Amino acid sequence: xxxxxxxxxxxxxxxxxxxxxxxxxxxxxxxxxxxxxxxxxxxxxxxxxxxxxxxxxxxxxxxxxxxxxxxxxxxxxxxxxxxxxxxxxxxxxxxxxxxxxxxxxxxxxxxxxxxxxxxxxxxxxxxxxxxxxxxxxxxxxxxxxxxxxxxxx
Numbered sequence: 001x002x003x004x005x006x007x008x009x010x011x012x013x014x015x016x017x018x019x020x021x022x023x024x025x026x027x028x029x030x031x032x033x034x035x036x037x038x039x040x041x042x043x044x045x046x047x048x049x050x051x052x053x054x055x056x057x058x059x060x061x062x063x064x065x066x067x068x069x070x071x072x073x074x075x076x077x078x079x080x081x082x083x084x085x086x087x088x089x090x091x092x093x094x095x096x097x098x099x100x101x102x103x104x105x106x107x108x109x110x111x112x113x114x115x116x117x118x119x120x121x122x123x124x125x126x127x128x129x130x131x132x133x134x135x136x137x138x139x140x141x142x143x144x145x146x147x148x149x150x151x152x153x
Contacts (some may be wrong), residue, residue: 020078023140027072028131031065031104035124038062038107038116062108065123069104073097076134089141096130096137103127 003025007018010105037044037051038061053061076097080090103126107121 004029015091016082017079017084020082020084021135023075023078024072024134025131027068027075027126031068031072031100032124032127032131034061034065034122035107035127038110039124045088055071058110058112062110066101066104069101073101079138085138085141086145089137092137093134096134099126100130 001022003021004014004018007021008014037053038058041051041053041058041063045054052064056064062067073095076093079085080087080093100123103119103123110117110119129134
């Protein structure tokens with residue numbers, strides 16, 4: 001909700017653009033935390049915290065991670081597709097989304113016997129980079145775009 005609240009505070013309204021920013025975070029959150037939950041599932045189980053791998057199983061968690069990644073990737077591109085950003089953001093968001101799907105695919109292919117959990121750890125780390133980079137690209141695109149408009153005026 002922070003992007004929507006911030007947007008409303010600055011503009012006095014809620015727009016589709018702010019809702020897309022919310023949706024990026026909303027769709028990013030489950031695979032991010034489920035990747036963490038996969039490689040920390042024994043710790044969560046010992047603490048009695050019902051995380052998805054301990055409730056629905058590792059295979060179900062891996063499928064859900066991949067499904068969310070397939071939805072997140074195109075949503076991350078929506079600001080460009082709807083004309084809110086430039087092709088530079090579009091290119092960055094496409095690459096970031098493909099990376100997210102690739103790492104989620106690696107998690108999907110993990111076996112239940114994989115105790116090292118390397119794909120889940122890698123996706124967790126990448127998900128942190130993804131969220132930072134997608135919003136940084138949006139910010140840079142917006143700032144550069146405004147500078148170009150101001151410079152051309």
